[in-house]
Amino acid sequence: MVKIYTSVSFTLFLSVFGLQSLYASKTGYKMPDKSYFIVQQDTTKAKKDLSNSIKTDTIGQMVKALQKFKTVRDTINIRSSASVPNLSLQQIIKGNLAGVYVQEPNGEPGTEQSMLVQGASGLLFTKRDIYALQPAVYLNGVPLVQDNPFAFDVQKYDYNRIGPATNLLSQIDIDNIQSIAVVKDPLELAKLGPNAANGAIYIVTKNARGGLRDISLNSYFGFVTAPNVNTVNGVYENNFRKPFYQKYASAENYADYASYLKDSTNTSYYGPSNWNDLYYKNTPIVSANLGITGGGDRANFRFYGSGTENAGNADDTKINRYNLFFGINMAPFKWFTISSTVNAARLDRFRNKSLRDRFAETRYIPDLSSPLSPNSSIYGGYLTENEKNVDNNRSSILNGNLVLSAKVNKVIISSSLIFDYNEGVRDYFTPSTLMDGVSYVSNYFGYSQRLSVNNTASYKLEINAKHTVDFEIGQSLQGDTYKYNYARAYNGPSDYVKLNLVDGNSGSGDYLNTLAAGGFYVFRYIDKERNNLMSFFGAAKYSYKNLLDVSLLLRRDGSSNGQPDSRWVTTPAFNADFNLKEQFFKDNTVFGKLNISAGWGRNIRIFLDDRYAAGPQYRSENGWFEEPTIPGYGGRLGINRPYESGFIGYGITLPYAERTNITLDASFFNNRVNAAITAYNRDDKNQIIGMPVPFETGYGLNHRSGMNINNKGLELMLNSLVLSTPNGLSWNTIANVNYNKNELKALPDGLTEVIIGNNKLVVGKPVGSFWLYTNNGIYNTNAEVPAGRTFNGIEMKAGDPSWVDYNGDNRIDGKDKILTGDRLPKFVGGWNNTLAYKSFDLNFNFIFALGHKAINQYEATRYGFINREAGNDINSVKEVSSWQIFDNEKAYPIYNPWSDVDAYRVDQSLFLENASYMKLRSVTIGYDFGKTSLFKKAGGNLKRAYLYATAMNVLTITDFSGADPELVNYNGYYDGANLTIPRTFVLGFKLDL
Numbered sequence: 001m002v003k004i005y006t007s008v009s010f011t012l013f014l015s016v017f018g019l020q021s022l023y024a025s026k027t028g029y030k031m032p033d034k035s036y037f038i039v040q041q042d043t044t045k046a047k048k049d050l051s052n053s054i055k056t057d058t059i060g061q062m063v064k065a066l067q068k069f070k071t072v073r074d075t076i077n078i079r080s081s082a083s084v085p086n087l088s089l090q091q092i093i094k095g096n097l098a099g100v101y102v103q104e105p106n107g108e109p110g111t112e113q114s115m116l117v118q119g120a121s122g123l124l125f126t127k128r129d130i131y132a133l134q135p136a137v138y139l140n141g142v143p144l145v146q147d148n149p150f151a152f153d154v155q156k157y158d159y160n161r162i163g164p165a166t167n168l169l170s171q172i173d174i175d176n177i178q179s180i181a182v183v184k185d186p187l188e189l190a191k192l193g194p195n196a197a198n199g200a201i202y203i204v205t206k207n208a209r210g211g212l213r214d215i216s217l218n219s220y221f222g223f224v225t226a227p228n229v230n231t232v233n234g235v236y237e238n239n240f241r242k243p244f245y246q247k248y249a250s251a252e253n254y255a256d257y258a259s260y261l262k263d264s265t266n267t268s269y270y271g272p273s274n275w276n277d278l279y280y281k282n283t284p285i286v287s288a289n290l291g292i293t294g295g296g297d298r299a300n301f302r303f304y305g306s307g308t309e310n311a312g313n314a315d316d317t318k319i320n321r322y323n324l325f326f327g328i329n330m331a332p333f334k335w336f337t338i339s340s341t342v343n344a345a346r347l348d349r350f351r352n353k354s355l356r357d358r359f360a361e362t363r364y365i366p367d368l369s370s371p372l373s374p375n376s377s378i379y380g381g382y383l384t385e386n387e388k389n390v391d392n393n394r395s396s397i398l399n400g401n402l403v404l405s406a407k408v409n410k411v412i413i414s415s416s417l418i419f420d421y422n423e424g425v426r427d428y429f430t431p432s433t434l435m436d437g438v439s440y441v442s443n444y445f446g447y448s449q450r451l452s453v454n455n456t457a458s459y460k461l462e463i464n465a466k467h468t469v470d471f472e473i474g475q476s477l478q479g480d481t482y483k484y485n486y487a488r489a490y491n492g493p494s495d496y497v498k499l500n501l502v503d504g505n506s507g508s509g510d511y512l513n514t515l516a517a518g519g520f521y522v523f524r525y526i527d528k529e530r531n532n533l534m535s536f537f538g539a540a541k542y543s544y545k546n547l548l549d550v551s552l553l554l555r556r557d558g559s560s561n562g563q564p565d566s567r568w569v570t571t572p573a574f575n576a577d578f579n580l581k582e583q584f585f586k587d588n589t590v591f592g593k594l595n596i597s598a599g600w601g602r603n604i605r606i607f608l609d610d611r612y613a614a615g616p617q618y619r620s621e622n623g624w625f626e627e628p629t630i631p632g633y634g635g636r637l638g639i640n641r642p643y644e645s646g647f648i649g650y651g652i653t654l655p656y657a658e659r660t661n662i663t664l665d666a667s668f669f670n671n672r673v674n675a676a677i678t679a680y681n682r683d684d685k686n687q688i689i690g691m692p693v694p695f696e697t698g699y700g701l702n703h704r705s706g707m708n709i710n711n712k713g714l715e716l717m718l719n720s721l722v723l724s725t726p727n728g729l730s731w732n733t734i735a736n737v738n739y740n741k742n743e744l745k746a747l748p749d750g751l752t753e754v755i756i757g758n759n760k761l762v763v764g765k766p767v768g769s770f771w772l773y774t775n776n777g778i779y780n781t782n783a784e785v786p787a788g789r790t791f792n793g794i795e796m797k798a799g800d801p802s803w804v805d806y807n808g809d810n811r812i813d814g815k816d817k818i819l820t821g822d823r824l825p826k827f828v829g830g831w832n833n834t835l836a837y838k839s840f841d842l843n844f845n846f847i848f849a850l851g852h853k854a855i856n857q858y859e860a861t862r863y864g865f866i867n868r869e870a871g872n873d874i875n876s877v878k879e880v881s882s883w884q885i886f887d888n889e890k891a892y893p894i895y896n897p898w899s900d901v902d903a904y905r906v907d908q909s910l911f912l913e914n915a916s917y918m919k920l921r922s923v924t925i926g927y928d929f930g931k932t933s934l935f936k937k938a939g940g941n942l943k944r945a946y947l948y949a950t951a952m953n954v955l956t957i958t959d960f961s962g963a964d965p966e967l968v969n970y971n972g973y974y975d976g977a978n979l980t981i982p983r984t985f986v987l988g989f990k991l992d993l
Contacts, residue, residue, distance in 0.1 A: 074098055074717070076180040077734060080834055080843040083924045083948045085220060085285060085986050087310045087319070089137065089169040089180075090115055093201070095830030095847025095921060097182045098678075098715045098736035100201075103130075105969050107981035109310045110319035110349040112160075112167045114970065116824070117199030118184060119711030119740040121657065121684040124768055124823055125759050127159065128152040130970045132608055135182075135199035136192065137169060140207075140327075140341045142399045143195050144168070145420045145450040148482040150609055153645065154525045154629045157360040157874065162486055163444040164349060164424035166319075166395045171345035173323045175218045175289050175990075176304045178204045184680070186601030186659035190553050190573030193535055195478075197603040197657045197684075207327045207341070208293055208300035214943070219288040220988025222950075224313045226280035227980055230885050233374050234261050234269035241865065248799055248896045258869060260370045273374040275880050278383060283311040283318070285986065299330045313982035314881070315352040322346040335407045342400035349393045353386050355877045356977050362430060362440045363627070364490075369869070371878035379880055390429035390498045397422040416454045423447035429498040439492045441499070441515065446484030453477050470541040478535075483528040489520035525631065529610045532560040549577040553601070559654060561607040563615065566653040573601030581666075592667035593674075598660075605655040605687075612688065612703070615650050617642065646690050646701030653705055655686040672724070678715040683708060683745070691748060692755065706748030709767055713740035730836045737829040742766040742822070758907055760819060768823035770855060770972065773816060773908040774804040778893045786810060791901040799896025801903055801910070821912055823972035826851030830921075839931040843924045854915035854968040856961060857906050858976030859892065864904030866897040879977065890961045906973070915974075917958035917965040924950040930992075944992035952984040 076096045086092045090113040094102040101116045114130045123129050128149040137144045146169075151162050183189060183200040192200055238261050245254065260269050289306030304325040311318035327341040351357070355372070359365055373379055399420035406413050424446050432439040456474035463469065497518055516522045534557070541551040553573040560567065581594040611617065619642040623630035631638070642648070665676035685708045690701035716737045723731040744767050747754055753762040760771040779785045782798045789796045791803070791812040806816045827850040835842045861868050861875065868876045892910060895903035904910075926948030958965045960974075964981055968974045 074182045074184065077832055077834070078174070078177055078179060080832060080845070080924065082174050082177075082218075082990075083843070083926065083950050083988065084845075084922045084952060085222065085287065085310070085950065085984060085988075086174065087170050087308070087321070088113060088167050089172040089201070089203070090167070092172070092174055092180065093182075095828075095845065096736075096832065097180075097201075098717050098829070099184060099713075099738040099740070100135075100182055100199075101738075101825065101828045101849065103968075103970060104966050104981065106967065106978040107314075107964075108312050108317045108352055108979045110166050110170055110347060112165060113169075115201070117182065118680060118682055118713060118738070119742045120768060120824055121198055121682070121709055121711070122687060122767070123689075123756075123761075125756060125971055126152075127161070127970060133198055135201055136195040137201045137203065139172075139203045139343065139399060140205055140401060141403075141416070142343075142401055142418050142420055143450065143452075144399065145422070145448045145480060147424075147446075147448060148529065148608055150482065150527060150529055151446070151484055151486070153527070154486065154631075155360075156363050156627060156629060159360050160357060162361075163426050163446050163484065164347075164393045164395050166347050166349050166393070166424065168347075168395065168397065168422055170319065170321060170347055171323065171343075171397050172203065173289065173304075173306050173308070173321075175216075175306065176205050176291065176323070176325055178206045180204075184659075184661065184678075185575065186599040186661055187551055187553060187573045187575035189603055189659065190555065190571060190601030191537070191539070192603075193476075193537075193555060193571075194533060194557055194559065194604050194606045197605045205325060205327070205341070205343075206291065206293070206302060206304070208295055208302045208329050212300070213294045214291075215293075215991075215993040216291040217289075217991040217993075218988070219286075220950075220986045221284065221286045222984060222986025222988075223282050223284055224311055224982035224984045225282050226276075226313050227983075229276040229280060230887070231273040231276055231374060232883055232885055233271065233273035234264070234266070236885070237261060237269075238264075243894050244897050247894055248898060253898060258369070258865075268373040268375055268378050271375045273883055274376040275372075275374045275379045275883060278376055278380055279880060280314050281316075283313060285310050285984070289323070295329075297331075299328070301326070301328045312979050314979045315354065316350065317352050317979065318350045320346075320348040337403075337405045339403045339405075340401060343398070345397040347395040347397070349395075351391055351393055352979065353383075353389070354879055354977065356874060356879065358430060358434075359874050359877065361428060361442065362435065362488075364435060364438065364440065365873055365876075366436045368872050368876050368878070371882075372880040374880065374883035385431070385433055388429075388431040388433070388495060390427060392425065392427040394426075395422060395424045410459055412458045414454075414456045414458075416452075418452040418454065419450065421447065421449040427499055431495040433495070438490055439495055439497075440488070440490055441492065441497070441520065442486070442488040443499070444484065444486045446486075447482075449481050451479050466545050468543045470539075470543075472537075472539045474537050476533075476535045478533040480531045480533075481528070482530075484526070486525040487515065487522060489515040489522040492520045493518055523630070525629075530560070531606060531610060533606065534558045545582075547579050547582050549575075551575045557604055559604070559606050561610050561613050562654045563613055563650065563652055567613075569604045569654055569656065571602040571604060571656070573599070575599035575601075590668060592669075592671045594664075594666045596662070596664050598662045600658070600660045602659075603657045605657065605684075607654070607688070612648060612652050615648060617648065619645060621645060641698070643698050644700055646703050647693070647697075647699045648703045651705070652688065652703070653686060655684065655688065655705070658683045658685065672721040674719040676715075676717045678717075680711075680713060680715070682711045684710075689748065689754070690756070691751075704748035706746060708745040710743045710745045711740055713738060715739075728837065732834045734832045735829070737827060739827055740824075741826070742768060742824065755814070760817070762819055765819050766822050766824075768852075768972065769819035770821045770823070770853065770912060771817050771819055771907065772821075772912060773801075773812065773905075774806075774818060774820075775801055775908055775910040776804050777802045778895060794900045796901060797896075797899070799903070800899050800901050801893070801895055801908065803908065817907070820909065821853030822851070823854075824852055825849040825916065839928045841926050841928075843922070843926075844920065845922045846918060847921050848916075848918040849965075850916040850918075852915050853912050853972070854960065854962075854965070855906055855973045856890075856911045856913050857973045858962060859890065860904050860906040860911045861975070863892055863895075864897060864902070867902060867904070882976070886961065886963060888961050913961060914959045915965045915968055917956055917960065919953065919957070920955040922950060922952050923954055924948055942991075942993060944990060946990040948988055948990075950984075950986050950988070952986075953981055954983065 081092055087109055090102045093100055099118045103114045115135055117135045120133055122132050131149040181202045189196045264270050287308040291304040293302045295301050306323045308321040324344045330338045401416055401418045403416040426444040428442045430440045454476040458472040461469045537555040539553045543549050555571045558568040577597040579595055581591050585591050618639040620631040620639050621644045622638045660681045663678040667674045686705050687707040688703055689707040691704050693699050693702045718735045721732050723729055744761055744763050779798050779800050779802055785796050788810055803812045831846040833844055926946055929945040930942050962974045967978045
């Protein structure tokens with residue numbers, strides 16, 4: 001029989017509070033209304049398997065309930081996705097969940113990625129901004145705690161968070177996943193509380209089921225492939241600079257010509273350019289896992305273990321992941337159940353050896369006048385020296401739950417203990433031979449932990465056959481802790497001292513700092529933050545026949561990160577579902593289902609930083625402009641007013657999010673076509689923003705409440721069984737499209753605009769708009785320059801850009817910069833197709849993001865080579881990968897690179913590009929030998945023997961001139977420093993016994 005991916009939905013009432021347990025129903029499992037899943041198995045077999053589930057099966061009972069429902073929304077086709085070697089949750093979700101935009105700005109495996117649900121609720125100007133915009137991720141009801149951005153307080157650069165900087169959602173192994181869904185319904189998010197202010201992602205693992213015994217073995221092997229590279233050497237660079245020198249250079253400029261390009265006989269730069277053979281490589285990847293499920297009606301279990309080695313195609317980057325999972329369900333009494341899951345993961349990441357990342361970590365910029373050579377023999381010597389480096393980068397993760405549920409008469413009582421703990425360690429060393437005679441060592445240890453206790457009680461009142469009311473009350477207590485210890489040290493006695501080891505003498509003053517005892521110059525940083533959340537809720541759901549459901553919710557949340565007079569907030573929510581099919585089209589054969597639902601809800605937001613709760617305060621900020629994070633002098637810690645990080649006063653209240661959704665969903669043609677359209681409006685109000693203050697105050701910023709951001713849009717989801725031929729061809733297609741419009745609605749104190757660094761916010765405009773000068777050609781002669789025209793007080797001359805003078809005052813300055821473009825796409829979505837014929841199947845998946853822009857900072861830096869080389873700062877770094885050209889590179893005007901106006905400055909429309917793209921992200925072809933007559937005649941318990949081949953990142957369609965439009969940083973700038981997302985090929989098998 002050909003397997004058909006049937007579409008199902010369900011509306012189980014979820015009890016939630018604080019982090020919100022997913023457990024507490026008479027079946028032992030609760031999931032949210034408006035979350036939908038796909039069962040990828042034969043319908044008849046599914047019913048047989050599900051009928052074997054026991055009441056004690058916490059996760060299995062959720063699967064049992066799926067057979068009752070008929071619609072699909074906001075889910076991932078797990079079966080087709082499981083054959084694609086995605087490493088992280090973000091990669092699994094990309095393009096597969098409506099309204100979720102995934103940013104993967106780096107192809108280096110294990111690096112941090114982001115998800116935005118229905119637009120950005122805050123600013124996107126720095127790397128740390130993205131942390132506050134992430135949705136909550138629930139793994140078997142456990143809200144996973146992520147790294148806190150407070151470590152950026154002690155960093156000089158914004159590229160990577162100190163420590164491992166590993167994507168903790170790489171712990172997810174899709175072969176152990178039963179379902180993934182996104183929750184955007186206002187009522188359900190209000191039930192989840194403050195954790196879900198940005199939306200929520202639900203992940204349910206495969207778990208034990210009563211009477212079901214099976215063994216699964218899955219493995220794949222493949223390669224990430226090196227890209228085709230057009231390498232260049234000093235000849236190309238010299239020819240690139242020649243037009244600038246011929247047109248504008250003086251004798252003094254020629255005298256200062258880049259030293260590494262002056263001698264054309266220097267084979268280091270004018271010899272063969274074959275560095276790519278050492279930098280880009282075809283690298284193997286491999287994964288294997290084993291799952292065992294067993295037990296009976298009174299007790300059952302599932303064990304799962306896996307190992308994965310995933311690699312990048314450049315700079316010898318890779319990550320090793322190890323997973324262990326155990327789940328158990330027990331029923332000591334008919335009225336009492338116990339369920340528990342424990343998940344453990346280890347992530348060992350082998351990071352890049354890029355100059356930029358090393359300089360950002362060491363905060364030390366050596367002489368950059370001689371960049372890395374493109375010649376493999378010279379570059380190989382540099383790599384040999386790099387072998388003296390130490391970079392131990394590992395993360396350990398442990399999470400799980402214990403759920404007790406009892407049914408006393410008609411009252412169901414549930415209590416759960418939920419925990420999540422992750423810790424990261426990074427030991428780093430760079431020898432003096434790579435640091436102009438100064439060695440460097442740093443050590444980082446940090447952890448994030450979450451502990452929650454949840455209690456609920458529910459009661460179903462059946463008034464009569466037509467009217468029922470479900471009541472539920474609950475309480476939760478959640479505690480989050482974030483901590484790190486970080487030390488960096490310089491100029492040790494020799495390059496043989498690479499690690500900060502405890503000397504074992506607890507009575508010594510240097511017990512925990514042998515680096516200082518060894519002569520290193522040491523800086524130490526220690527920080528710890530805590531946030532406690534207490535929540536109470538009450539909910540009621542009224543149902544009238546199969547026609548109408550009305551739900552109401554009232555929550556009371558208290559956060560320790562709020563100021564004392566505003567820590568407690570009450571948040572309501574409601575939702576109504578109306579069955580149009582039952583009321584108006586009961587006898588209509590076209591519609592299998594036609595529902596409309598509408599809801600509104602509010603969530604408070606928890607501050608990620610506890611400093612807002614303290615009011616006016618002192619900070620340890622004794623540095624200077626180039627090094628603001630120095631905590632003290634002469635080995636002594638000092639404190640002062642927070643002049644650098646900004647003043648925080650009283651009257652700061654907790655921000656909150658309000659959502660309104662209206663959804664129409666339907667099924668047609670005997671449920672072969674399922675569609676849903678949602679209109680949403682989301683207001684994120686009362687947010688904190690650092691407002692500029694007069695220089696005379698001594699402060700850089702004043703943090704104020706009052707920023708409001710609105711996102712509104714439409715979502716369209718479609719699931720169709722296009723073809724279904726018995727023992728023949730079938731075709732199932734799933735598509736989703738999201739349109740989102742972002743707008744800044746308000747600023748503190750009634751202001752209509754504010755400038756933050758090189759960004760500007762204007763009420764009525766998107767928060768992701770770029771603030772740029774508008775290019776209008778070039779002044780070829782001094783006569784073309786309007787008399788008296790200046791740029792920020794500098795007289796403009798021939799060779800300068802002709803920027804538009806919008807206000808007509810003959811002065812080009814900030815008043816002539818305009819907001820244009822948007823960092824985030826207006827349209828995102830995906831299109832997934834599965835074709836099957838007998839034992840064969842073919843799956844291909846497209847993703848797209850349209851309507852956003854990016855600044856090509858890479859080209860701005862390349863054309864502005866004079867300022868880059870004169871600056872000798874981290875923006876002047878020239879990686880070995882810069883010795884290449886791209887087929888679709890743009891040609892820019894020949895401005896005067898020596899001009900004082902900085903002709904190739906990045907904040908101009910010249911470098912603004914369309915970053916829209918469509919990708920054929922994966923293609924999989926497979927064959928199930930378990931269906932063949934040979935295997936059927938052999939008998940035994942073989943359920944599936946599936947062999948498949950998958951190709952990833954097959955094709956990209958874009959106008960973007962960089963290597964890949966996805967490699968744009970969170971702030972909308974493409975700097976060309978991140979590794980490419982590799983094209984990957986794997987061959988794998990899946991056995992189910």
